[in-house]
Amino acid sequence: MPEDFTLEIARGRDRADCFALRRQVFIEEQGVPEALELDGLDGEATLWIARSGSRTVGTARARIVSGVAKAERVAVPADRRGAGVGRSLMAAIEAWAASRGLQRVALSAQKTAIPFYLGLGYQAQGEVFEEAGIPHRTMEKSLAIPGN
Numbered sequence: 001m002p003e004d005f006t007l008e009i010a011r012g013r014d015r016a017d018c019f020a021l022r023r024q025v026f027i028e029e030q031g032v033p034e035a036l037e038l039d040g041l042d043g044e045a046t047l048w049i050a051r052s053g054s055r056t057v058g059t060a061r062a063r064i065v066s067g068v069a070k071a072e073r074v075a076v077p078a079d080r081r082g083a084g085v086g087r088s089l090m091a092a093i094e095a096w097a098a099s100r101g102l103q104r105v106a107l108s109a110q111k112t113a114i115p116f117y118l119g120l121g122y123q124a125q126g127e128v129f130e131e132a133g134i135p136h137r138t139m140e141k142s143l144a145i146p147g148n
Contacts, residue, residue, distance in 0.1 A: 005057050007088050010047040018047050018059040025075040032132040037073075045072070048092050050085050058085035062093045062105075068140075069097030071107040090120055098143045105143065111135040 010018050019038070026032040042061060050058030060074040071093045076085045090105075097105050109117050111128060114137055118124070122139040129136055 005050045005052040005085060005088075007048060007050045007058070007092055010049040010059070014049045015042070015047055017056045018049050018061075021056045021059050021077065022073055022075050025077065026073075026132075029078065030132075030134065032134070036132045041072075046096060048089055050076075050089060052080075058089050060089040060093060062096060064100070064102065065106075067102065069093065069100070069102045069105045071105055074107075074113075086116060087120065090117075094141070094143055103143055104140055106138065106140045108136045109139045111137060114139070 008014075019042075022037060023034075026037045027034050041063065045061040045063045047061045048059060049056060057080045058074075058076045061072050063070050063072065071090065074086060074089055076083075076089075094105055105122075107117070107122070108131060109122070109124075111134075114124060117139050120141070122141045125138040125140055127137075129138075
């Protein structure tokens with residue numbers, strides 16, 4: 001399926017569209033408490049938005065935590081999952097991290113999303129844990145840094 005969406009860093013009003021999609025996916029669909037989803041950390045994060053026409057079809061954020069890029073809040077509407085949006089979001093985060101000289105991307109994957117991240121080259125770390133009432137597992141990927 002050809003990619004029929006654009007992907008860019010969210011700025012200004014785009015951020016509200018990112019939050020609306022996260023509300024739809026995490027709070028409404030998955031039952032994550034609003035206080036956990038809207039954690040106050042977006043101000044220190046870079047956010048991405050994927051659009052198909054005027055519709056928001058994906059979002060994600062990344063922060064630098066202890067020298068590692070932490071991918072968070074990767075959200076794609078149910079009817080667009082499997083269409084390459086999540087893969088493109090993760091590629092953007094990895095490129096962003098590499099451009100900052102970071103050697104790894106880490107994330108907390110929902111258990112149901114582990115196969116997706118394994119397919120992108122992430123490795124599971126440690127045991128399954130619960131976050132927001134949903135089983136998760138820590139995953140990491142080492143990045144190839146140009147010139148190394």
